[in-house]
Amino acid sequence: QQPVQSPQAVILREGEDAVINCSSSKALYSVHWYRQKHGEAPVFLMILLKGGEQKGHDKISASFNEKKQQSSLYLTASQLSYSGTYFCGTGGAQGGKLIFGQGTELSVKP
Amino acid sequence: DVKVTQSSRYLVKRTGEKVFLECVQDMDHENMFWYRQDPGLGLRLIYFSYDVKMKEKGDIPEGYSVSREKKERFSLILESASTNQTSMYLCASSSGGLDGYTFGSGTRLTVV
Numbered sequence A: 001q002q003p004v005q006s007p008q009a010v011i012l013r014e015g016e017d018a019v020i021n022c023s024s025s026k027a028l029y030s031v032h033w034y035r036q037k038h039g040e041a042p043v044f045l046m047i048l049l050k051g052g053e054q055k056g057h058d059k060i061s062a063s064f065n066e067k068k069q070q071s072s073l074y075l076t077a078s079q080l081s082y083s084g085t086y087f088c089g090t091g092g093a094q095g096g097k098l099i100f101g102q103g104t105e106l107s108v109k110p
Numbered sequence B: 001d002v003k004v005t006q007s008s009r010y011l012v013k014r015t016g017e018k019v020f021l022e023c024v025q026d027m028d029h030e031n032m033f034w035y036r037q038d039p040g041l042g043l044r045l046i047y048f049s050y051d052v053k054m055k056e057k058g059d060i061p062e063g064y065s066v067s068r069e070k071k072e073r074f075s076l077i078l079e080s081a082s083t084n085q086t087s088m089y090l091c092a093s094s095s096g097g098l099d100g101y102t103f104g105s106g107t108r109l110t111v112v
Helices: none
Strands: A004-006 A009-013 A018-023 A032-038 A043-049 A055-058 A060-065 A070-075 A084-091 A098-102 A104-109 B002-004 B010-013 B019-021 B023-025 B030-036 B044-050 B062-070 B072-078 B087-094 B108-112
Touching: A004 A032, A004 A084, A009 A018, A009 A032, A009 B019, A018 A084, A018 A104, A032 A060, A043 A060, A043 A070, A055 A060, A084 B044, A098 A104, A098 B044, B002 B087, B010 B019, B019 B108, B023 B087, B030 B062, B030 B072, B044 B072, B072 B087
Parallel strands: A009 A104, B010 B108
Antiparallel strands: A004 A018, A018 A070, A032 A043, A032 A084, A043 A055, A060 A070, A084 A098, A084 A104, B002 B023, B019 B072, B023 B072, B030 B044, B030 B087, B062 B072, B087 B108
16 A cells, blocks of 8 residues: 655745655555656655664655654755655565655745 | 666557567666556556566556566566556666665656
8 A cells, every 4th residue: 555645745935844744554664765856767865764774865854753654754945956756665674665655746946 | 877777768559569668777786676657646566576587566567567587677568558558667676775776767658
């Protein structure tokens, strides 16, 4: 079952902050976050593992609540380059398949 | 620079044709995946493979098959293309570590 992302879309002004949420009905081992710009491939941003290990982009942070099976992506002081569609992908085992959410479209305006 | 290469960016095929989508990675990754992307539905997993000659069904395998004869190549096959298979197809590979998936640029397939 696909994880559910919220909001579906958000519009920001440069410099504003945003939070994108990802919620799963299944127990999670890992959560990935990707950004896809129009007409391009999704690009890996961050991975969070059960137990607290994580690796990712130096200007983007995220949290992983294992008990609630939820993750949130925090975009602070947004830049125009942050515009795109953000996907969370949830996995049940390290290196295993990911099931992606439906995406959150983020637009940053000048 | 690591790469996942999909053979065609755009493809137009007729209903009933057998269609081959090719994906090659140069990162020596064990794991390879095929997704289709449709507006409002996100990325849905069709098939994946953790090793040569190994394949497993994803969430929407009906109407598709795959082949992995070599580690670097993972092919998606539409046995008899139908109009509801018109979509963007994305191939990805991963090592299973902390570097996530690397996606190809996608093949936009139109079945007429």
